[in-house]
Amino acid sequence: FSRADRPLGPYDTKEKVTPYQQATTYNNFYEFGTDKSDPARLAGSLKPRPWTVRIDGEVRKPQTIDIDTLQSWFPLEDRIYRMRCVEGWSMVMPWLGFPLAALIRRLEPTSKAKYVQFTALLDTKQFPGQKQQVLKWPYVEGLRLDEALNPLSFMAVGLHGRTLPGQNGAPLRLVVPWKYGFKNIKSIVRITLTDKQPLTTWMQAAPQEYGFYANVNPAVSHPRWSQATERRIGELGRRKTLPFNGYADEVAALYKGMDLRKNF
Amino acid sequence: MLPVAVLVYDALSGALGANPIQRATLQTGLLTLALLVLSLACTPLRLLTGWTWPARIRKTLGLLGFGYAALHFLIYLFDHGFDLTLMTEDVLKRPFVTAGFTALLLLVPLALTSTPRAVKRLGFQRWTRLHQLAYVAVSLGALHYYWGVKKDHTPPLIYAAVIAALFLIRFLKRRPARSARAGSRAAKS
Numbered sequence: 001f002s003r004a005d006r007p008l009g010p011y012d013t014k015e016k017v018t019p020y021q022q023a024t025t026y027n028n029f030y031e032f033g034t035d036k037s038d039p040a041r042l043a044g045s046l047k048p049r050p051w052t053v054r055i056d057g058e059v060r061k062p063q064t065i066d067i068d069t070l071q072s073w074f075p076l077e078d079r080i081y082r083m084r085c086v087e088g089w090s091m092v093m094p095w096l097g098f099p100l101a102a103l104i105r106r107l108e109p110t111s112k113a114k115y116v117q118f119t120a121l122l123d124t125k126q127f128p129g130q131k132q133q134v135l136k137w138p139y140v141e142g143l144r145l146d147e148a149l150n151p152l153s154f155m156a157v158g159l160h161g162r163t164l165p166g167q168n169g170a171p172l173r174l175v176v177p178w179k180y181g182f183k184n185i186k187s188i189v190r191i192t193l194t195d196k197q198p199l200t201t202w203m204q205a206a207p208q209e210y211g212f213y214a215n216v217n218p219a220v221s222h223p224r225w226s227q228a229t230e231r232r233i234g235e236l237g238r239r240k241t242l243p244f245n246g247y248a249d250e251v252a253a254l255y256k257g258m259d260l261r262k263n264f
Numbered sequence: 265m266l267p268v269a270v271l272v273y274d275a276l277s278g279a280l281g282a283n284p285i286q287r288a289t290l291q292t293g294l295l296t297l298a299l300l301v302l303s304l305a306c307t308p309l310r311l312l313t314g315w316t317w318p319a320r321i322r323k324t325l326g327l328l329g330f331g332y333a334a335l336h337f338l339i340y341l342f343d344h345g346f347d348l349t350l351m352t353e354d355v356l357k358r359p360f361v362t363a364g365f366t367a368l369l370l371l372v373p374l375a376l377t378s379t380p381r382a383v384k385r386l387g388f389q390r391w392t393r394l395h396q397l398a399y400v401a402v403s404l405g406a407l408h409y410y411w412g413v414k415k416d417h418t419p420p421l422i423y424a425a426v427i428a429a430l431f432l433i434r435f436l437k438r439r440p441a442r443s444a445r446a447g448s449r450a451a452k453s
């Protein structure tokens with residue numbers, strides 16, 4: 001069904017959606033290679049079924065669960081979100097999935113749980129790019145528990161009304177639209193509730209350039225380039241980047257009293 | 265100039281992908297570096313093989329390299345809406361832009377003095393010394409590339425290794441020749 005047929009949801013943007021062709025051929029997914037065209041070219045090697053997700057750490061119900069079962073727990077919703085890459089480009093993505101908060105509540109975190117750590121698949125057969133140690137594999141990302149419980153935080157299993165393509169992180173990926181794109185870990189195989197802040201992949205690779213929070217912030221430059229503007233894919237000019245990627249009303253309160261220059 | 269035609273064709277046909285300006289920036293940057301490295305390879309190649317043809321295409325390669333560097337810079341300016349304040353800020357604040365911009369500036373006097381008349385006017389020795397700036401420019405170009413990539417440093421390191429090897433060949437080949445010449449001069453006097 002086409003998205004034009006449904007009314008906009010509370011978090012949807014009205015901006016023009018990035019066409020499927022562009023959203024699926026211009027990807028950063030180093031597990032396939034560092035060129036933007038590598039993921040679309042090589043995604044055939046990724047087998048999103050059968051797939052299991054291990055859930056462990058500070059939860060009352062640790063388990064390993066099949067992706068289809070996990071998906072059946074929740075009604076699927078559409079979300080049209082902006083996505084801003086740390087490299088200075090952006091897209092508008094029509095995701096299909098379920099709120100991360102619904103999943104976490106269902107797992108019943110213990111009182112010790114303060115963070116959520118996500119781990120992506122490690123398999124050089126399915127991810128040829130993992131033969132090179134460009135990053136330390138597997139890819140790891142994380143959120144503070146209150147960030148994960150924010151209604152914007154989303155687990156995507158589809159895009160443009162179809163099953164999520166391999167190059168976009170099949171079969172399960174995180175979408176946190178107020179953060180830079182690299183926080184949106186793809187092809188998740190493990191979700192761990194923990195009391196310690198996870199050491200994320202990009203923090204390990206270049207701690208002075210990529211922090212744990214990675215909130216979109218035009219006022220804080222990347223050490224090597226400005227973050228003040230971005231190019232929306234499909235447009236020639238640049239537009240001003242908005243604080244929290246335009247989601248400040250929804251998320252700014254999470255960071256009250258924090259120095260966002262230090263906690264970049 | 266063929267790559268320019270390919271680039272224009274790709275841009276019009278959509279083959280540059282979802283972010284054509286970024287792609288065009290990268291491609292012109294890579295062409296600049298490749299052409300400058302090739303022009304710097306001419307002398308070492310002549311020293312190693314005794315061939316004379318590399319010396320004849322050296323100038324063309326260098327000038328083409330400068331042309332692509334200028335195009336690369338123009339695309340950068342276009343990308344930033346020809347906002348000179350933004351450009352100045354980038355040049356002053358971001359080391360990778362500083363390196364690239366300095367390399368481009370260094371190439372300007374070399375391009376301007378690429379005619380036989382300029383060699384005559386400057387005198388061969390001064391002209392040669394001036395054109396040694398090409399070594400600095402290409403090194404800065406490689407540094408610009410290295411600092412510009414997000415993570416995969418292999419390609420810029422390959423360029424850096426080739427440049428270093430070319431410097432080494434010059435150094436090793438020139439030194440004994442010069443000292444041998446000096447030696448024979450000493451013997452004559």
